[in-house]
Amino acid sequence: MKLPATRFASELKKAGRLLNQGQFLTLFEKSVRRAARAPWKKLSASQLLDQLQASGPVALFIDSYLGGGSTDYLDREVVIAQDRGVTVIRLALHGLHGGLVVTSDALKLNHQVTGSVHLLLGDERLAGSIKSLQVGTLVGFAEPVQLINSLRLLISKTSAPTTVTWHDHYLICPSHLLLDASGDYCAVPGLEACKRCISAHSVPVDVSVREGGLSVWRQACQELLEVVDEIRVFSRSSMALIRQAYGTRFDHRMTLVPHDMAYFRMSAPPARRQDLSIIAVIGRISFHKGAEVVSALAAEIRARDLSIKIRIVGTSEVRFDSRVVSVSGGYKASELPELLDDLAVSLVLMPSIWPETFSYVAHEVMAMKLPLVTLPLGAQAECAESYSRGFVASSMHAPTLLDEMLGFARSGYGECSV
DSSP: OOOOOOOOOOOHHHHHHHHHHHOOOHHHHHHHHHHHHOOOOOEEHHHHHHHHHOSSSEEEEEEEEEOOHHHHHHHHHHHHHHHHHEEEEEEEEEESSSSSEEEEEETTTEEEEOHHHHHHHOHHHHHHHEEEEOOOEEEEEEEETHHHHHHHHHHTOOOOOEEEESSSSSOOOSSTTOOOOSBBBOOOOOHHHHHHHHHHOOOOOHHHHHHHHHHHHHHHHHHHHOOOOOESSSSHHHHHHHHHHHTTTTTTTTEEEEOTTOOOOOOOOOOOOOOOEEEEEEEEEEETTTHHHHHHHHHHHTTOOOOOOEEEHHHHESSSOOTTTTEEEOOOGHHHHHHHHHOSSSSSOOOSOOSSSSSSHHHHHHHTTOOOEEOOSHHHHHHHOOOOEEEEEEEHHHHHHHHHHHHHHTTTTTTOOO
């Protein structure tokens, strides 16, 4: 299967931006990671089902390979299951070529699956082979309402324990980051407002949703969530959004299981500045991660002629004013404390404009005991609210955001000491 034109164009733009920024190593590492997962052989759905029947019960994981935290999480879950001696099968929509991929170390599978995913999920042989089922993000699958219905039918045919892990808000809205047609956080309004929004939205949806409104989507998702055993969330803010969309009907199914931060270690907290002179922004900065917030903040700093610099420790998909903003390039988590120590930053700003479901970056910042500023939404704000050195800005509006950060610095960053 060839890479769909829209996805190819998106990947090409990202590669071009990294090249323009001179981030050759980052582009190389991303290419190697993608290529390592690219399957070269094909397997029909029927052949896969025959192998599953012969293998005995399996732990089945279904997700989209989007990279980032959701993919890393499922990678770890797969390793945990394998360490327990369980035969693991992973079905994933592969972003590199747009096809469904099956991987299994135990069965020596790394193949592109041909045929309909809906027919595969609806086959009795698959239901009979499952020892456990975990569903991650489903963003990107074709005909998503049909996929959600197929998953519901599969779960109804098995007595195996089933879990949905809440890495985004796709089971609330096809705009899985809860950004409306204007690109703003929607805050999950009523269905009438959602219907107007989805009809104007660029996000791909089924014709039934485009014509019938978000109630069609919400009904399919609700019926899926009603048959799973566990809805695993990673923050209280995600629990609140689920309640906002569905009321309290799923409270007995929701479990709060924050991500394990054991991977993040450092010898000592990074050095930092007391004045507001260097603002760090960490990670891969794209539109939904707050690129426009950073750009507007840089313009405000220039307009006031302030000697404040913004250092992006990571990569960016957009160009910024180089007089204020610099981009360091990709990094490993183990390198982050040293990178920030070298910069001696004043604070870390998380400009993400979507309600994150956990926020590894926020937890890393707290572990490093650095001042943290977030926008007022999601797990990132939940972290800042509970952190003595945290501050939740009232607005992403650049003048207000800058004023509030300056005030935060004058206050000594909450309970911070130099």
